[in-house]
Amino acid sequence: MVRAVRRGVHYTGRVTRRRREIFHLATESELQSGIGAAHYRPARLPQDGFVHCCGEASTARAVARDYFSGAAEPVFALRIDPARLDAELRFEAPAPLPGLPATHTARARSFPHVFGPIALRAISGAAVLERSGRELLWPAKFAPLAESLAASIGARLRALEASGLAALRGLRRELSERLCSSPSRLVIELATALLEGGASGARVLASELVLHHPTALERITPAQVKRLAGRLTRWSDVDVFACAIAGQALRRGALTDAHLLRWTRSRDRFWRRAALVATVPLNVRAQGGSGDRQRTLRVCRALVHDRDDTVVKALSWALRALAERDAPAVRRFLASQHARLAPRVLREVGNKLRTGLKNPRAARTPGGGHRHRSPGSAVACPSR
Numbered sequence: 001m002v003r004a005v006r007r008g009v010h011y012t013g014r015v016t017r018r019r020r021e022i023f024h025l026a027t028e029s030e031l032q033s034g035i036g037a038a039h040y041r042p043a044r045l046p047q048d049g050f051v052h053c054c055g056e057a058s059t060a061r062a063v064a065r066d067y068f069s070g071a072a073e074p075v076f077a078l079r080i081d082p083a084r085l086d087a088e089l090r091f092e093a094p095a096p097l098p099g100l101p102a103t104h105t106a107r108a109r110s111f112p113h114v115f116g117p118i119a120l121r122a123i124s125g126a127a128v129l130e131r132s133g134r135e136l137l138w139p140a141k142f143a144p145l146a147e148s149l150a151a152s153i154g155a156r157l158r159a160l161e162a163s164g165l166a167a168l169r170g171l172r173r174e175l176s177e178r179l180c181s182s183p184s185r186l187v188i189e190l191a192t193a194l195l196e197g198g199a200s201g202a203r204v205l206a207s208e209l210v211l212h213h214p215t216a217l218e219r220i221t222p223a224q225v226k227r228l229a230g231r232l233t234r235w236s237d238v239d240v241f242a243c244a245i246a247g248q249a250l251r252r253g254a255l256t257d258a259h260l261l262r263w264t265r266s267r268d269r270f271w272r273r274a275a276l277v278a279t280v281p282l283n284v285r286a287q288g289g290s291g292d293r294q295r296t297l298r299v300c301r302a303l304v305h306d307r308d309d310t311v312v313k314a315l316s317w318a319l320r321a322l323a324e325r326d327a328p329a330v331r332r333f334l335a336s337q338h339a340r341l342a343p344r345v346l347r348e349v350g351n352k353l354r355t356g357l358k359n360p361r362a363a364r365t366p367g368g369g370h371r372h373r374s375p376g377s378a379v380a381c382p383s384r
Contacts, residue, residue, distance in 0.1 A: 025064055041118075175209060210244070
């Protein structure tokens, strides 16, 4: 008999040896949609009353052949630790689904059935079954759930590479809808793994998955913010990270001024830029900002001497964003720091204060002086 590890849970069935692992198969969409705050609930659980599982890899392969060989999307195998379940586990006679092949029933005399949702803590690994024609091959190794989901999503990103931003945003909306009930930690881990995978568009998708999750940015930690920066190698990397992740974490209190001031002292110009761009969501209404003169100017003051062009442009952007909320404070800042500020900052911010535009002359030429989206940003950003 497989015994429970939690009081009040009783595992029954004609099993005399302890099971180290069992397996469950699901399509990618069913898996993503079924992940809740603490449990995974397959779509058929209410109808069947239990979760279908397999006791051995060989049986799971036979189930995959019967039920999933024609699936149009990736098929996942979940490896489950019975000792970490918090629902009843029984080994019972096969219960094949009506109208589908049942050759797998010849592989085993009994199958594990879990009479309740699968605790996420019991999922010790996951992997996609690779295809060889219509045959589904058993994975060589399993990885944590977030990593396996990221690997599958990364493959979709690579397939969409030539389709443009609209297709990427469509994928993001699809994933956000499916993962809306998932725990914030899983979504953050998924986003981090996506970023590490390096697929084209991964930074945009990863950042927006976190940004649009109901609780991820409310519960994110400074260490998780840092991991979601990944490798900042160009200004667009910085702006997606700083607008969608760091700035929103700052606005919600998950990051403090001390974190940004530490970035202003970095030898890496992109981290210094990130400190400035992270103040933009404090002041831009479309990004949730209501105005924060004190925090914005504190970071700006720390970088008035910086002459790296990447940082200078960010300083101009941060001050122009604040000018939308508190123009008198920006005028006073320009006056007090005039001798220290780069000419570009004085010119662009001065133009903004006088005319409402960064570059009025460009606005008079075709296509000039327009508002646009930062590459991959989830919200409209003022021109930098």
